[in-house]
Amino acid sequence: MRKLETAFSLSPSSIPSSPFKFAPTITPTPTPNKMASSSHSHTLLLLLLLSLFHLSLQKKPLSLSFPLTSSPISKSLQSSAQLQTSSESPPFPYTYKSTFRYSMALIISLPIGTPAQSQQMVVDTGSQLSWIQCRRRKAPPSFDPSLSSSFSLLPCTHPICKPRIPDFTLPTTCDQNRLCHYSYFYADGTLAEGNLVREKIALSPSRSTPPLILGCAAASAPDAEGILGINRGRLSFVSQAKIPSFSYCIPRSSRNISNPTGMFYLGHNPNSRTFRYINLLTFPEGQRMPNLDPLAYTVPMSGIRFGRRRLNVSASAFRPDSGGSGQTMIDSGTQYTFLVEAAYQVVKQHVAAAVGPRLKRDYVYQGALDMCFDGNAIEIGRLIGEMAFQFDGAVEISIGRDRILDHVGGGVHCVAIGRSEALGVASNIIGNFHQRNLWVEFDLVRRRVGFGVAECSKAV
Template sequence: MALSCSVSFCMLLFSIFSFTCSNAKLDQTSLSFPLTALPLSTTKPHIKTNPQFRTLSSSSSSSSSSSSYNLKSSFKYSMALVVTLPIGTPPQLQQMVLDTGSQLSWIQCHNKTPPTASFDPSLSSSFYVIPCTHPLCKPRVPDFTLPTTCDQNRLCHYSYFYADGTYAEGNLVREKLTFSPSQTTPPLTLGCATESSDAKGILGMNLGRLSFPSQAKVTKFSYCVPTRQTRPGTPTGSFYLGNNPSSSKFRYVNMLTFTPSQRMPNLDPLAFTLPMQGIRIGAKKLNIPPSVFRPNAGGSGQTMIDSGSEFTFLVDAAYERVHEEVNRVVGPRIKKGYVYGGVADMCFDGDASLIGRLIGDMVFEFEKGVEIVIRKERVLADVGGGVHCVGIGRSERLGAASNIIGNFHQQNLWVEFDIGNRRVGFGEADCSRLAK
């Protein structure tokens, strides 16, 4: 997400029906969750901006490395991915948007009406509300700047506002995730939203010390996003916490890291920042200097990968070259004066497969020869009404100065976030078949 923050779009939706575990020994533990899709009601890209601002432990009193727990899930892709997690003691299933671009995780705590009933704190023995006197309620916690105030009960109140006008506010709390009576996370710092404009919470997965991976000691996670329109029905993909059995086939690129002295106005130091090198369209390498994809002296130009962002966004110096090439090969077919969701203006009526063939494959290039290849069949996104758009927008229209690779350009691709080794891995796959 951007503006020294993160940008969230539509995400993956998960529903947990059951879970199993075996824990003869901690290092043999495994968890399995079947997951299903829920539809989105939005008619445009869902933009959420996080304002300024690893394996699970076996119990509340101990922790373990990511090799101790492996969680495998399947999910169905409906443009927004939301994981349903067991929160509290005993557990209550809560929908939370999986977002690698933000830090604070929060759940709904105000709606008591099914079928979207939110978390009921009175039913959990492990629920704890953070008071105003707690250090986390101070206005300047290192790497976590969140507007907090004291409410009338002397409890820590937070407010979260997003770029698309949605918001969440409530109290900061401590609560566990309970996978079984013998397997829980430590108490995690979460937001408990008493007011919000969205029906789902957020699972913050970035590099911040209060993110879910940091607090739950998850050092590695991965997902495989299926293509949207390959088969009838909603396609299903896979999600892992812990080691991925396919990782021997992945190609890795080291993340860029930043010291406190490098904290710049337009930089999000907690994002998964990648050393992108260039873009190819068809057989043509676009004339974009690699420096365009790196943070400049003010932090602009950072390239981050975001599970929560639907589309990809580029700074002007890169976007203009993409637009020029698309215009060169299919210019007369561009839908004049049309901008989808206020961000995407390379849109078309008519035969999407023909336009895709004319544009050709698109490739994002990284260091060490690592590439994300977007096949010509997946260059265009169906945005409804017979209109298809190249899934790329101008980041300046978000008020951002960053390059953001969204989940539209992660289809049929394993993406592994190896936090322990400060790297991100990619591996092409038929994600729908993997989940079967």
């Protein structure tokens, strides 16, 4: 089975690959209905990690000064499944900010170990396990454990090396050295495996996190670098480091700048006073539904608008049903947006009615996007109209006409929305393509997500 991971368009500067996240077939104890909960919890980016990491990242944090659209904070409806908000903030005594490169994914460089070794990682709100590449390699340089005084391996006797941990669904085994070993087999047969380890991340020259549990990959895609897993799981990076909030601002690509620079915050974002917030839908720790990822950032989506017209889609298509289908999540590790069938068909009907014969027949890009066109993208965008994803409390993510289509190569442009059901996914996923030119803040203490309009290319 496969789950959407990060899709990316094919341009002369892009790496040809599949536009999906792949759910790993996990050994030795695969879980039935894996696509339901654990696939979202452990979505590792596969081919996207290839040569994207050869890009150099700016290491020095920069100050921010740019305009945002100011809107009052509104109240949103609480789900009956929501947990009580903690009144105490986890101990994270300072703010960390860094730039990242946006190349169909958010690629950040983090200093890991003592002394620090810079490692490039994909920022992924859709997965839990963070891992780095420990295989010996010079370009790009992999992490060398022998050079770090704070590095340690987890033995098989460590409590984490037990598959009974409810929100850590990565099965583990003991290797021949009695060390805790994990294995991911991707849908295309690619293997990512290694040992679980403890290591520090240096967030400033004088401050580091405590030793965190990471994966130290010994085998993976040839040029893969790593994942920064930051979902709501207790072993994600933000949970282990007790970070109260994090945020990012994804810039738009252009013909002049193919891999623009965005900004990433851990801790307080000075622009948050302008953000509009929606409460996350959270679920009791013991609640399990076959098609639900309880660790995802699940949002109360209510509808989709084109122009002034709200499409005739029931709000129930965007909320988990009794089996968890219909969950809507914010995922930085998926490029395009994907909708369940009930919502997708209505969107496609609107697009087909708006553009008429311009819609390419019998054309599907990478098995996912089938609302595609030849010809003038500006004119087609004008015909389709401005789009918005609507949430509780009258909060919207507005998508301008110039951001409706993505160029996928050969003069073909596609609406950046795919069908979830065709890929075996029972969820709505708002990918990073539709998060561009927004501050997106994940407030882990108050269990909410905030959005603030910004020119992200000018945020650094």
